[in-house]
Structure formats: structure tokens, C-alpha cells
Amino acid sequence: MNRYYWILGAFAALVVLLAVGLNLNPREVPSPLVGKPAPAFRLAVLGKEGATMGPEDMKGKVWLLNVWSTWCVSCRQEHPVLVEFSRNGQVPVVGLNYKELRGDGEIDMRRVPPEQEVPLAVKRAQGWLTEHGNPYLLTVMDIDGRVGIDYGVYGVPETYVIDKTGVIRMKHTGPISPQVLKDKILPLVAELNR
Amino acid sequence: MNCARILFLVLSLLSTAAYASRTNEAAVADDPVAEKRLQELSKELRCLVCQNETIADSNAELAVDLRREIRGMIHDGKSNAEILDFMVSRYGDFVLYRPPVKGITMLLWGGPLALLLIAILAMRSYLKRRSQQTAAQAKPLTAEEIRRAEALLKENEEK
Numbered sequence: 001m002n003r004y005y006w007i008l009g010a011f012a013a014l015v016v017l018l019a020v021g022l023n024l025n026p027r028e029v030p031s032p033l034v035g036k037p038a039p040a041f042r043l044a045v046l047g048k049e050g051a052t053m054g055p056e057d058m059k060g061k062v063w064l065l066n067v068w069s070t071w072c073v074s075c076r077q078e079h080p081v082l083v084e085f086s087r088n089g090q091v092p093v094v095g096l097n098y099k100e101l102r103g104d105g106e107i108d109m110r111r112v113p114p115e116q117e118v119p120l121a122v123k124r125a126q127g128w129l130t131e132h133g134n135p136y137l138l139t140v141m142d143i144d145g146r147v148g149i150d151y152g153v154y155g156v157p158e159t160y161v162i163d164k165t166g167v168i169r170m171k172h173t174g175p176i177s178p179q180v181l182k183d184k185i186l187p188l189v190a191e192l193n194r
Numbered sequence: 195m196n197c198a199r200i201l202f203l204v205l206s207l208l209s210t211a212a213y214a215s216r217t218n219e220a221a222v223a224d225d226p227v228a229e230k231r232l233q234e235l236s237k238e239l240r241c242l243v244c245q246n247e248t249i250a251d252s253n254a255e256l257a258v259d260l261r262r263e264i265r266g267m268i269h270d271g272k273s274n275a276e277i278l279d280f281m282v283s284r285y286g287d288f289v290l291y292r293p294p295v296k297g298i299t300m301l302l303w304g305g306p307l308a309l310l311l312i313a314i315l316a317m318r319s320y321l322k323r324r325s326q327q328t329a330a331q332a333k334p335l336t337a338e339e340i341r342r343a344e345a346l347l348k349e350n351e352e353k
Contacts, residue, residue, distance in 0.1 A: 026245060029242060029285070029286055029288045030286055030288075031285075031286060032282065032283055032284070032285070032286040032287075033283075033284070099255070102255070103255055105255075145255075145259050149259060149260070149263060149284060150284065151284070152284035152285045152286070154242035154243055154256055154285065155242070155243065
């Protein structure tokens, strides 16, 4: 009888292990960038001819860097949440438009003349913000995705919370839901602003 | 049913052929040594978009970008360790197909060994118990039993 309890116990332990393991989100890979300074970049600002922006411009503020694209389906889901959130303007959100043309599987880049890539990307991004609302303080254009690589972007949308000294304090992969905003992002921002 | 299966087989063969030619096309570069290093490094790295493929195997956008990035770093004379560091500092240990041995990966590396150890111990105690049991059963015969056995043997001889 005793050994059956033992087997039952081992089986229960296995069930618990699998239950925990299978409920983890394999998409949520912990970012090694949390706790490190936000990687430097200097990119063209969408809609402002000749203007550039980098993380150091935001020193002294707690801000969000939101990686998005018009081809990204989950971004569409997240967008209204960001628009609503940006209304009260308590936290500046900077948009990082990630591979606007190159990331779009439906575009054959061999057919796009190199000199037309940037204007086309700008047009698409601007059109999208006009149509769906613009929650961003400004958006920078990461045409070739190099800055995305520095930030370890692997699935758009992604959002980084960056503190006053320019250190990344949190990374959220996937769309921001009202729940995530309320439970994860806002408490952290409040703490960092204190 | 059979027809559909054959069609599927043919289609999948065709698609792998097309895929192979595409990767080969990407691999054909000016420097065969650099290209070989690129291949080796890409096999060590996980594509985070399609998590069970290496960067070498994956045709996801990100894998293509990362292969380009690695190629650039090889041309800049970076060592393999530097290139892997570059990846880990951005995507974490998860990007490595052979994660390093450290505190957080202890269960991963030590787990199978620990299970084997437990299995060996369990096996040993089981075998020990069983041999004790059989030893206990193998009592010497009583005088009465010996007498009966001898009688039976004798009977056999007489036949």
C-alpha cells in the first residue's frame, strides 16, 4: 500500500510540474536588457523633416518606448489602449516604427526601389496614425531593424519602460492590454516617478 | 485518400527543394571561410520568432537579419565568442541552443543526472529488498522434507 502512495505522490509532482510549465508563456523570454541602459540610437523622426531623436533626449523623464508597425496585427489590438492611455499625457510614449516595409511579408522588397523605401514607409506609418489615432509623443523610423536588434526585439509589439536615468526597467512583449497597463506598467511608472 | 497523400508528399518535397536552393543562394558569398563560420554560428543560435529553429534553419525575417548581422561582424574581424556575446546581451541565454551552466540553468543541466541518480538508488533498494525476500524464502529443508525427496528420487530410479 505504502509504495502506491509513493507512486501517486510522484505522479502528482509530475502533474504540478507540467501544469506550471505548460502555463508559462514561451513568448515571454526574460530580456537581459532590463536593468541596463537603453541602447543608444539616433533615428529620423516621423513627419519632421531632418529631425532626429535618441534615448538621451528623454533623460529626466520616465517614458515608454513602444515598438510598432502597420503590418503587425497585434499592434492593431494594442493601439486603442495606447491612444486612450496617452489622452491624460502622464507618461510620454515614444514610438519605434520597426521595419515598416521590410518586415511586411506581403511586400517583395526586390520590387521596391531603394530610394523609395523611406518615403513609402513614412507614408504608410503616417497614414496609419492618422487613421487610428496617434498616441506617440513622436515616432522614430527603424527602417532596417538594426535598432530593433539592439533592443532585442523579436515580436512586435514590444514595450519598454525606461527610467529617468535612461535605464530599461521593464520589457513587455506582445500587445498591452488594459490589464497589463493597470497591473504592471502604471505601478512601475508611479514608483519610478516618485 | 492515397492520391492526396502522394500529392502532399510531392508538394512537400518540392517545397523543401525550393527552400534548400534559397538557403544555398544566401550562403554563396565571396568568402567561403567566413561563410562556414556563419553557418556554424547560426546553428548555435535560436530564432526567437520560431523558437524551435536555429537561425541557420529559419527563414523568419529576424533570422535573416541576424544572419546578416553575424556576417557583418565576421567581416569586422570579431571572434565567435564576441558574436555570441552580442546575441546573448540582446536576447538572453535563451538564444543559445547550448545554454551556459549557471545557477538558473542548474535544473536544466543537473535535472537528468539527478533523475538518473534517483532511478539508480531506487533500483538498488528494490533489488536488495527482492534478494532478501528470495533469501528468506529459500529456507533449508526440514528432515521430513528431505526424507520425502529421497523417497521420490528412489521411486524414480526403480522405474
